[in-house]
Amino acid sequence: MTRVGIIGIGHGKFGRRSDANVQELAFEAFREAVADAQIELNDIDGSVIGSVPEYHKQRSLAGVVQEYLGLNPKPTWLTEVACASGSAAIRTAWMGIRSGAHSIMAVIGCQKMTELSTAEILALMGRVGDVQWESGFGTTFPAYYALFAQSHMHQYGTTRKQLLEVAVKNHFYGARNPKALFRKEITLEDALGSDMVADPLQVYDCCANADGAACVILAAEEVAGKNSKPVVWLDGVGCASASVSVLRRPNLVELPSAQEASRIAYEMAGIGPKDIKVAEVHDCFTIAEIMAYEDLGFCKKGEGGRFISERQSYIGGQTPVNVDGGLKAKGHPIGATGVSMTVEIVKQLRGEAEERQVPGADVGLTHNVGGIGQYCFVHVLRRE
Amino acid sequence: MELGLEGKSAIVTGGSSGIGAAIARELAREGCNVAINHIHQDAQARKIIDEIVAMGRNGFAVETDVSDFGAAEEMVAAVVSKFGRLDIMVCNAGINWDGVIWKMTEEQWDKVIAVNLKGYFNYNRAAALVFKDQKSGKIVNISSINGMRGKHSQTNYSASKGGEIGLSKALAKELGKFNVNVNVVAPGMVMTDMAKSLPAEFLNAAIDETVLGRIATADDIAHLVAFLSSDKARHITGEVFKIDGGQYI
Amino acid sequence: MFKWFGKVNFSPCTKVSEFAQHLKDGRLMGSRCKKCGLESFPPRADCNRCLSSDFKFKEMSGRATLVSYTKIVAAPSGFENDAPYVVGVVDLKEFGRLLAWFGDTIQEKEIKIGMNLQVVPRIFEEIEDIKVYYSLEMPGTSWSSTNSAT
Numbered sequence: 001m002t003r004v005g006i007i008g009i010g011h012g013k014f015g016r017r018s019d020a021n022v023q024e025l026a027f028e029a030f031r032e033a034v035a036d037a038q039i040e041l042n043d044i045d046g047s048v049i050g051s052v053p054e055y056h057k058q059r060s061l062a063g064v065v066q067e068y069l070g071l072n073p074k075p076t077w078l079t080e081v082a083c084a085s086g087s088a089a090i091r092t093a094w095m096g097i098r099s100g101a102h103s104i105m106a107v108i109g110c111q112k113m114t115e116l117s118t119a120e121i122l123a124l125m126g127r128v129g130d131v132q133w134e135s136g137f138g139t140t141f142p143a144y145y146a147l148f149a150q151s152h153m154h155q156y157g158t159t160r161k162q163l164l165e166v167a168v169k170n171h172f173y174g175a176r177n178p179k180a181l182f183r184k185e186i187t188l189e190d191a192l193g194s195d196m197v198a199d200p201l202q203v204y205d206c207c208a209n210a211d212g213a214a215c216v217i218l219a220a221e222e223v224a225g226k227n228s229k230p231v232v233w234l235d236g237v238g239c240a241s242a243s244v245s246v247l248r249r250p251n252l253v254e255l256p257s258a259q260e261a262s263r264i265a266y267e268m269a270g271i272g273p274k275d276i277k278v279a280e281v282h283d284c285f286t287i288a289e290i291m292a293y294e295d296l297g298f299c300k301k302g303e304g305g306r307f308i309s310e311r312q313s314y315i316g317g318q319t320p321v322n323v324d325g326g327l328k329a330k331g332h333p334i335g336a337t338g339v340s341m342t343v344e345i346v347k348q349l350r351g352e353a354e355e356r357q358v359p360g361a362d363v364g365l366t367h368n369v370g371g372i373g374q375y376c377f378v379h380v381l382r383r384e
Numbered sequence: 385m386e387l388g389l390e391g392k393s394a395i396v397t398g399g400s401s402g403i404g405a406a407i408a409r410e411l412a413r414e415g416c417n418v419a420i421n422h423i424h425q426d427a428q429a430r431k432i433i434d435e436i437v438a439m440g441r442n443g444f445a446v447e448t449d450v451s452d453f454g455a456a457e458e459m460v461a462a463v464v465s466k467f468g469r470l471d472i473m474v475c476n477a478g479i480n481w482d483g484v485i486w487k488m489t490e491e492q493w494d495k496v497i498a499v500n501l502k503g504y505f506n507y508n509r510a511a512a513l514v515f516k517d518q519k520s521g522k523i524v525n526i527s528s529i530n531g532m533r534g535k536h537s538q539t540n541y542s543a544s545k546g547g548e549i550g551l552s553k554a555l556a557k558e559l560g561k562f563n564v565n566v567n568v569v570a571p572g573m574v575m576t577d578m579a580k581s582l583p584a585e586f587l588n589a590a591i592d593e594t595v596l597g598r599i600a601t602a603d604d605i606a607h608l609v610a611f612l613s614s615d616k617a618r619h620i621t622g623e624v625f626k627i628d629g630g631q632y633i
Numbered sequence: 634m635f636k637w638f639g640k641v642n643f644s645p646c647t648k649v650s651e652f653a654q655h656l657k658d659g660r661l662m663g664s665r666c667k668k669c670g671l672e673s674f675p676p677r678a679d680c681n682r683c684l685s686s687d688f689k690f691k692e693m694s695g696r697a698t699l700v701s702y703t704k705i706v707a708a709p710s711g712f713e714n715d716a717p718y719v720v721g722v723v724d725l726k727e728f729g730r731l732l733a734w735f736g737d738t739i740q741e742k743e744i745k746i747g748m749n750l751q752v753v754p755r756i757f758e759e760i761e762d763i764k765v766y767y768s769l770e771m772p773g774t775s776w777s778s779t780n781s782a783t
Contacts, residue, residue, distance in 0.1 A: 119710065126709025127643060133675045134732050136639015136766065137720050138705060138712035146703035147722055154701075154746045199704040246722055247675065247730040252701050516758070519659060519777040561657070561756050561763050 001098045005224040005231035006216050006381070008037025009343040014212035014331040015181045016114055022056055023068035025213040026110040029336075030069050033215035038227035039104065044217070046075040046102045050089030050109040051335030052082060054124065057115050065108060083284060084370030085109065086214070086338025087377035093218045094234055103220050109339030110213035113332075121209075129372060130245040142206055144246060144372040145285040146198035151252035152287060153200065156302035160200050164191040165308045166286040167204045170322050174329020176356050181210045181331030205286040210331025214339035216346070232346045236269030236365075236380025238262055244374040253302075257376035258295035258367060265365070266297075269380035273297030276319055276380075277361040278348045280341035282369040283326040289313075292367055293321070296378070320358045323348075338368040338377065349383035387614035390415035393467040394613065395459065397421050397450050397507055398477025400429035402576035403526060406602030407474055408432055408443075410610045417442035417467045421459060421477070423449055442467055450477045450503030460510040469518075472613045473511035475504040476526040478544070482537040493540045500544035501551070508555055512564070521564040522613045525552045526605070529572045529632040532624070545570075549624055556622030565621040567612050572628025573599040595630030637765050640757065641711035648678035648686075655690065656765045659754045659776040662690040663729055674729025695752040696772070697723035697731065702744055721769050723750055736768030 010032030012025055020028075026049075034041065047069070049062040058064055066076040079088040086109030093105040116124070128141045152158045168188055174180040191204035224231045240260035243249055250256060266272055273296055281292035290304035298319045299307045307313060313321035324330065324344040327337060345364035347353045366379045394411045398404040399420025408418045409432065418436050422429045422445060429445035436443035444466065448455045463470050478500045481492045504525055515521025530538055531545025549568050556566040573579065573590035579599075590599055608627050611617055626632065636645035637653040652675075655662045664676030668685035674693060679686045700722045708716035719735045721744070731752060735744065750769045754776050757764040 123710040126641065126711065131643040132635075132647060135643055135709075136641060137732060137734055138640065138708055138715065138718065139720060139732065140705060140707065140709050142707065143703050143705045143720065146705075147701040147720075150703055150746065151701040196704075196706045198706060201703075245675075247732060252722070517777060557761065561758075 002100065003221040004094050004097045004218055004234045005221065006234065006342065006346050007219045007224050007227060007229070007231055008033040008039065008217035009346045010034070010036060010215040011179050011340060011343045012213045013179050014210045014333060014336075014340075017112070017211035018114065022051070022058065022061060022110050022112045022213075023064045025112070025211060026065045026108045026215070027068055029110070029213040029215040030106065030108055033106070033217050036229070037217040039217065041070055043104050044071060044074060044106050045104055046096060047071055047106040047108060048089040048092045048096070049076060049078050050085035050087070050107065050338060051078060051111050052080055052085055053078070055111065055113050055116055055334075065110060069106075069108070071106070080335075081375040082370035083282065083332065083334045084338055084368045084375045084377050085335040086340070087342075087366065087368035087379065088338070088375070090216065090218070090234070090338060090342060090379065091237055091239060091377060094237055097218055097220045103223055105218050106215060107218060107339060108213060108215045109336035111333035111335035112211045113209035113334070114211055130247070133245065133247065140198065141372070142201050142285065143198040145287055146201045147246060148252050148291065149200050149285070149287040152291065155253055156305065158290060158305035160192070161188065162305035162309055163200070163205055163286040163290065164188055166283060166289045167191050167328055169308065169314060170283060170326040170328035173323045173356055174325025177325045177330065180325040180329045181208060182325070182329045201285055201287070207284050207327040207332040210333045212331065212333035212336050212340070214336050214343050216339055216342050230350050230383050232349045233382045233384070234379060235382045236265035236271070236378070238265030238268065238378040240264070240376055242374050242376075244371065246372065254291055255295050255369065255373035255376060257373050258292060258369060258378065261376040261378040262296050262367070265378040265380045269382065271363060271380065275363050276365045277363050278323065278345065278358040279319055279321045279365040279367065280324070280326070280344055281321055281367040282337075283322055283328050284332060284369070286328070288369065289321065289326070296365070296367060315356070315358050323353075323356045323358065338366065341366040341368060342379065342381070345381050349381060385616060387414050387610060387616055389610070389614055392471040393417045393463060393469050394472035394474060395419050395463055395470065395507070395511070396474045396476055397503065400425040400432055400445065402578060403571070403574055403602045403605050404476040405432050406606040407476060407609045409435060410603065410606035411472065411613065412436040412439050412441045412443065414610050415441070416472065419444050419446070419459070419463045419467070421446045421448045421450065423447060450506060451498035453506050456506035456510040460514060464514065470511060470514050471521060473507055473521070473523045474526070474609055474613070475507050475524075477503055478526070480538065480541045482541065484537055485539045488540065496540040497544050500541070501547040504548050504551060508551065508566075512555065512559060515559065515564045516562045519563050521559070523552070523555070523564065523566040524609050524612050525566070525568050526609075527568045527570045527624070529570050529626060529628050532570055532626070533632055553622050560621060565612070565617065567617075567620060567622070568624040569605060569608055569612065570624055570626045570628070571600055571605050572631035574605060575599055575601050590631065593631040594628065595633070598629060600627060600629060637763050639766055640715070640764070649676045651690065652676055653765055656754045656767065657756065657763065661693045661695050661752055661754060661767060663693050663725075663727070664688045665691045672728045674725050674731060693725055693727055693752075696726040697750045697752050697769070699723050699744070699746055699748045699750055699769075700730065701746060702735075704741070719744065721750070723752065723769060725752070731767070733767050733769050736770045736774075738771040738774050739769065
């Protein structure tokens, strides 16, 4: 089976994009990626779109995106697994190329979150978990992660300050990322003083909705390497599922889907957690990043709070994490996030990250979680 | 038919004479502990209680004005304390004070409404507080066919008796989800001591109105009330049972 | 009648619809696969171990211990007037896990992970339609305040 590499990347500006619809946002990222890959439009033999339909007025998104990108009549379809849709699209393209069915595929993660009215969003908010047994009590997305946080704090002594230190770090790097939604640093004081959303998570513990798109071009080994940039190889592709319902998880201090997906990815790539030089993890909430340090093996179980306090996830620390701002500072256009993470890792491994460059980064990782951990995709990328 | 009322506890307002006394006796016969209230009928009340106790049940009587909101809560609390529980609330205490409207005083109106309508509100409410937490209970409110039709010289009485029907139906809707039945019994003319003292023409006119050619005894009413207080009637709620020998069809 | 369950209900159609009927009668039901014996709370009609759909309801005592909790301040549609409210996730004594609000018998400051609780079936009292749920209460709290077998 053929090795699959990333030969082109593109990333649009994340934010409240009332200036464009979803296919126009997709185009921004796509054009950049095609130029970066130095290929012709016609070289692309298929596309996979990562997006979450229920936030858009347009039904069946893959079609309008494909049309606008000028990729008809090439095959296209949508992958949706909540916030991990982007990585699912990447995995799908990887499978398509690895099997020999395709040679060069475009993966576009694109999302508008702001087409819905506040009322429509509030109605969707209550349907994140198990609607049969949990939504009747008014649970919300932050509430589930708050349950994780309370449990983690109780079991390991993780503190509210440590949670917010994650937000401080990510805003520090977001300020240095022109594509991010939030471009200002924050202080711990700002963060501690913010409104409560679901105890103990405050406004600054939570990522913000945003519109945006990102694109990667994947190619089979035989046709990769035609341009001047180093190919970044998708060497570890792990994926796992878990129960949607928190009532059927083994505990509330870890995401078993992340542990399993990373195990598969590490094994496929022939490496371990300490070999990762730079990582993008799914910080939909600050506690999620702390749990990710542990689930991915960057530190021992329960020591995620210490990892951030000791600045191990800053550049210069053991494993720099989310040095593009993460979901927290970039914003979270849910279908685009997985592809955005991949774009950042490719940049890092090519040495193109400028003031946010992790020196000598040659192996990177993306960790993209869907919903409250029912889906997780972990990819290991390598530049030779 | 076995009504299954053994060990249940009931309150019957106005239970010292007439229909109320017959209801109190019938419930006791069926196995209930019964508490009654009355006004100015101490001797009659004691007699009823003696009969109840002689049947081997618990019983007690309270002298109280049913239009007193707080006293209703106190009586319910006393029953729960003395009998250990309350299962059945029968509101029966009522007065009339007739007169054509242009001669009716404000006091005539207020008094009849207070005793008949507010009195039922007071006791229904006090019972509902218990029944709702208990998830079981039976309320039977004694109204009259004169609450379903108009009666000359009874604007106040008809209003109060009609009001009891509205109250009962609304309450049936509120308490249904707690497994509580609320029903109305609407008698026509009943042969009580009070009725016996009426002039003969009145009684005969009433008998003529019926199709059965007779007026009810207090026990006729009591039998229906006992049935509605039992789980044999568990699927009946929000209903009005005319029991009038066909006096008003 | 599963549409009776929860303040807001998005899933009226389910094979375990009678759960709500039992809850209205004061009984908390889990399920048991008649073929292989696998027990589940929340109840499920189809066994994910042996794939049989032959199940029966099994009554739970409601005794539970607290796994985690949170106070929700930003509420979704339908819950605006209730916010803030505290939800808890509990392990049930016999098997399974449950999520519910805390009820009136627990003060917010008493809530501690690991505490013993009683899950009590509840009716939404002031809504005209029949709507049922359950709440987390002090151990020993009962559904009806007297033990009559009416």
